[in-house]
Amino acid sequence: MQPLKRFTQCGSLTMLFGVFIILFGVSSTALTTFGKTNNDKPTPTPIIKGKECNNHDDCVTIDKTSCVKDPIDYKHRCLCGDDSAPVNGHCQDVLKGLRHKCSSSHECEDGLVCQFESLNRTIGVSKFISKTKLCLCDNESGFFEDVLRDICSGASLQTIANILLSLTSTVAPFIVYARMKPHF
Template identity: 45%
Template sequence: MWCKRQPATALVALILGCLPGESFEALTTFGKSQDPPKEVTPTPPPARPCSRQADCAGISSSSCVRTHYDTATRCLCGDNTTPLNGQCDSVAKSLYHVCSNSDECNEGLICGAPNVTTASPPHMKVFSPQDKICLCDSDNGFKEKDHTCSDADILKTSMLAVLVVIGIRKAIQSGY
């Protein structure tokens, strides 16, 4: 019985003898991580909450806005990111951000006065009638929905084009 195991033992010894030291070490540490632990970077705290535009005065280029992913109004940069050390680097501004002209707003937005009434949603009541903010450019077909602007005209045109193509395809398949 011992003789039958001897060739297997010799084979294992031969294989282990041929492996360099690092490979043998890898065999002895099977299942163990060889990578050093990764440094955990803390997530930045949420931006400062605000109830009016004046609350954000100390943070350059920020606006008191509400986004679709947060129920609170906060002092955010123009691209809806949290200011870093009281500064914003973003150039173009998203929906509801304070602006002085339409060139500051993203595509599909214009700079205009907010329609603030007693019936306005809470996220619009942070502005005064004198403020100018980036709003959906409704004259060019952009409609507001869920705190974003969508190009309704392009969507309608695209759907019409799809229906026309489907109709032509069916007409060709049926022999017309």
């Protein structure tokens, strides 16, 4: 009985400590971080901005960029077709937005056509007539430029009309069939 008693007096603490080690594990990081604050916060990524510009000629050195208004700070910068800054001097192939340089309408987003600008337009403090083709709102299809928001207005109405047209053309055959079916 003596060995069992010694085991329970001294061994119970040892066994309890052993169980904690097995359950929770002992790692070197737990021992070295005791009393320290957690400094593992991710470093914020810097905001990438395009090169500031005054006209499209300032952006010739950066492929696939145009001098357009940055949607973040409204300064004119050399931006890619989707109004994002080039990464390492390169832009992905995307459809081009409003006022981006283009060579054909296939490069422009829906509701935009590639054409020469026909009227004077103020950018910043200088007026100019564009000598390059730009993706501009398709006026013939009912789109017009909203200068304050730099978008083509009417695009949302066109989208709703297209959705309603496709929904109607999908449902119409079922309605016609139901009307033609003889009732018993």
